[in-house]
Amino acid sequence: MNxxxxxxxxxxxxxxxxxxxxIARSINYALAALDFEEVSEGRVAKFIGHPIDETLAAxxxxxxxxxVNQLVAKYRERFAAIGYSENSLYxxxxxxxxxxxxxxxxxxxxxxxxxxxxxxxxxxxxxDGLFRFVNGGDVGTTKQEQIAQMLVKGQITENTMMIGDRSxxxxxxxxxxxxxxxxxxxxxxxxxLERENPSRLFESPEEWHILEELTKQGSGHRGRY
Numbered sequence: 001m002n003x004x005x006x007x008x009x010x011x012x013x014x015x016x017x018x019x020x021x022x023i024a025r026s027i028n029y030a031l032a033a034l035d036f037e038e039v040s041e042g043r044v045a046k047f048i049g050h051p052i053d054e055t056l057a058a059x060x061x062x063x064x065x066x067x068v069n070q071l072v073a074k075y076r077e078r079f080a081a082i083g084y085s086e087n088s089l090y091x092x093x094x095x096x097x098x099x100x101x102x103x104x105x106x107x108x109x110x111x112x113x114x115x116x117x118x119x120x121x122x123x124x125x126x127x128d129g130l131f132r133f134v135n136g137g138d139v140g141t142t143k144q145e146q147i148a149q150m151l152v153k154g155q156i157t158e159n160t161m162m163i164g165d166r167s168x169x170x171x172x173x174x175x176x177x178x179x180x181x182x183x184x185x186x187x188x189x190x191x192x193l194e195r196e197n198p199s200r201l202f203e204s205p206e207e208w209h210i211l212e213e214l215t216k217q218g219s220g221h222r223g224r225y
Contacts, residue, residue, distance in 0.1 A: 005179065005215050007132070007156055008100070011164035012111035012118050014048050014186030016093050017125070022079060022086030023048065027059065030074035034067070036060050048187040049166035051112045052076075053139040072139055084117050089125055090185050092205035101130040103212045108155070110146055110162065112137040143172040151176055161199070161214070164188075170196035 013019045020041055028038040039059055047055040056071040057063070100107060108131050111118045115136025122128040133155060137146055150156045162173035165186025170193065173180035182193035182201045193201060202208060 005159055005161040005211075007106045007108055007160040008211055008215065009108050009110045009156060009160050009162045009173075009178070010131075011049065011162075011166070011169050011186075012109055012121065013113065014165035014188070015163060015169075015183050016097070016109075016127070017087050017089050017121060018186075019087050019121075020045060020048065022083035025086065026075045026079040026083035027056065029078040030056065030071045031060065033074045034060075034071060045187055049112060049164070049168060051137055051139065051142065069139070079117065084120050085124060087121055087124065090205065094125060094127065096205035096208045097127060097130050100208060100211055105211050105215050106132060108132045109134040109136075110143065110150070111135070112143055112146075112168075114138055143168055144175045147172050147176040147178065161211075163202075165193075167192045167196050170198050 010016060013023075024039075024041045024044040027044055031038055036059075043059070044055075047058065052075060053068055053072055056075065057068045060067070060071060062068055062071075097107065109118060109122070111134070113136055115134050118134050118136050119128060122131070122134070135146055135150055135155070137143065147156070147162070151158075156178070158177040161179045161181060162169060163181045163183060164170060165183045166188040170180040170182060174196065180196065180198045182188065182196075182198045184190060184193070184201055184203055185205075190201065
């Protein structure tokens with residue numbers, strides 16, 4: 001018998017939208033500003049979904065927290081102005097999300113990027129009204145910590161399902177006692193996701209229709225939004 005879920009918690013980058021252009025250009029803007037060599041989109045792709053401070057520390061090969069903070073500040077200078085808009089929805093995602101919302105499936109966002117950036121991206125695609133809340137990260141905060149904080153606040157419960165495209169999404173869900181599911185159109189490979197033993201892997205957004213059945217008895221979530 002399928003476990004019934006009270007909320008579907010979705011990652012943003014690599015799950016709902018493809019952010020590679022804006023993130024890569026903003027990273028290279030930051031690297032160039034501090035005299036580092038620019039990097040390819042292919043190299044940046046490996047870090048999509050990870051906190052930006054971890055990404056910039058790895059790409060700059062720096063262990064200096066002061067330098068990484070400077071890089072983050074330069075990155076956000078461009079990302080806040082234009083980088084967030086250099087983003088595209090994955091085919092079928094918009095239709096699938098609207099369908100779930102229309103069928104009263106409770107949805108929310110958990111992303112490593114700041115919540116204000118996430119909301120701006122969702123507004124571009126006119127999807128912001130579909131979600132009960134948007135939980136964003138910040139420098140020094142892991143996705144596992146984000147989920148732990150939401151559990152303490154009562155925004156989510158152990159009956160919530162986390163859906164993402166990277167192993168960090170699934171591992172964070174499991175650490176909090178949540179069920180996880182992976183998507184195969186983002187930046188994590190099937191092998192990466194299968195190592196975390198997700199409850200299921202979605203081949204396309206059209207397969208999200210099953211979430212109506214998985215939440216049918218759990219839509220009475222009483223968390224504080």
